[in-house]
Amino acid sequence: MTFPLLAAGCKGVRALGTPPTPLPDVAVLNHAISAEKLMIARYRAAVSGSPGQAGLLGALLAQHEAHLARLTSRLIDPGATGRARPPSPAATPPASAIDALRAAEQDAANALVGHLTEVSPSLAQLLASIAASEASHALLLGSRGGTG
Amino acid sequence: MTRSKGTPSNPVARSEGTPSDPAARSEGTPSDPATEHDQSVLQSALAAEHAAIYGYGVVGAYLTGRLEQAAQQDWATHQVAMDALVSRLTSAGAQPVAAQDAYQLPFAVRSRAAAVALAAFLEGRVAEAYLGLVALDDPGLRAWGAQQVRASALRATFWSGRTAAFPGLPDPAGTGTAAFARPSAAP
Numbered sequence: 001m002t003f004p005l006l007a008a009g010c011k012g013v014r015a016l017g018t019p020p021t022p023l024p025d026v027a028v029l030n031h032a033i034s035a036e037k038l039m040i041a042r043y044r045a046a047v048s049g050s051p052g053q054a055g056l057l058g059a060l061l062a063q064h065e066a067h068l069a070r071l072t073s074r075l076i077d078p079g080a081t082g083r084a085r086p087p088s089p090a091a092t093p094p095a096s097a098i099d100a101l102r103a104a105e106q107d108a109a110n111a112l113v114g115h116l117t118e119v120s121p122s123l124a125q126l127l128a129s130i131a132a133s134e135a136s137h138a139l140l141l142g143s144r145g146g147t148g
Numbered sequence: 149m150t151r152s153k154g155t156p157s158n159p160v161a162r163s164e165g166t167p168s169d170p171a172a173r174s175e176g177t178p179s180d181p182a183t184e185h186d187q188s189v190l191q192s193a194l195a196a197e198h199a200a201i202y203g204y205g206v207v208g209a210y211l212t213g214r215l216e217q218a219a220q221q222d223w224a225t226h227q228v229a230m231d232a233l234v235s236r237l238t239s240a241g242a243q244p245v246a247a248q249d250a251y252q253l254p255f256a257v258r259s260r261a262a263a264v265a266l267a268a269f270l271e272g273r274v275a276e277a278y279l280g281l282v283a284l285d286d287p288g289l290r291a292w293g294a295q296q297v298r299a300s301a302l303r304a305t306f307w308s309g310r311t312a313a314f315p316g317l318p319d320p321a322g323t324g325t326a327a328f329a330r331p332s333a334a335p
Contacts, residue, residue, distance in 0.1 A: 063313040070314070109298070116290055121283035128282045128294040129317045132275065132301035136311040139302050 025123050028115045029074055032127065035108050036068040042104060046097040053098065056144065060101075060137050067130050074123065102141035109134040186289060187242045189280040190233055193296075196277035197230040198247035203270040206253065210263035219267065222303055226274070229296065264307055271304035275316035 043061040047054050112131040116124045204223035211219050237244040257266050278300065281293025301315035313319055 066313040117287045132298040132315040136301045136305040
């Protein structure tokens with residue numbers, strides 16, 4: 001059997017030369033997607049460990065899932081995000097779950113803002129918006145800190 | 149400054165100005181606008197600030213005590229931001245857009261609950277305007293715009309007791325309304 005590629009005289013993958021360097025947007029997106037996956041895992045763990053806060057945490061979890069969906073939709077090949085480190089949140093004692101989430105939200109918001117000048121205008125807007133959302137999550141969680 | 153705990157009905161303390169949230173006190177000065185497009189976006193932000201200042205005047209008229217003080221604080225914050233925008237536009241040789249004599253409110257405000265809802269609405273509009281700065285090439289304006297979007301989202305959460313999934317952006321999925329604990333003060 002003759003493959004069309006060979007029949008066309010192609011010299012194979014090597015002939016294509018060095019793959020192009022991914023745009024900065026892709027690297028930042030993968031970081032952001034990984035961070036959202038980790039946050040979602042943290043929230044799911046917290047919901048199961050803090051049933052008294054399930055309403056609040058469930059609502060914030062839904063917003064993180066929306067963040068993840070919107071970030072992922074910007075990749076041509078969403079499967080590529082499989083390279084992201086699999087989320088593995090440390091076990092959090094229920095008593096400090098809310099405080100731990102609040103700190104994680106604040107860190108995540110700050111990390112996103114740190115990438116703003118590296119990316120395209122539209123992605124910068126999305127990252128800034130998600131960062132603002134996460135900062136407001138932190139504000140809300142702060143008002144419920146220590147109630148685990 | 150940290151407000152005493154409590155949104156109109158939900159306890160949400162503000163964190164502006166705290167070390168953990170440096171973006172919350174963000175009424176600093178943007179960098180020089182370099183292009184006409186930059187100036188156009190700054191003008192839009194200025195127009196949103198004018199509307200917010202007018203709106204907070206209405207908000208404050210229906211509130212008392214702690215919430216009235218909060219409205220006054222936010223009114224003052226928007227004044228500072230407005231001044232910064234006017235200064236930048238003027239120094240760039242542009243004529244800053246003027247405030248209108250009055251603005252059409254999105255709904256009738258005749259109660260405390262409606263006033264609180266208006267404050268949250270105003271912050272949403274302001275966040276939308278500042279997100280325009282985030283799309284500019286100027287790194288300083290991009291960063292300042294992001295700080296303002298964040299500060300506005302925090303104020304909106306204070307007033308509404310809710311968070312939005314995408315402050316300043318359209319949210320066709322409606323996740324921005326995924327409220328938990330709807331405040332009784334909201335209409």
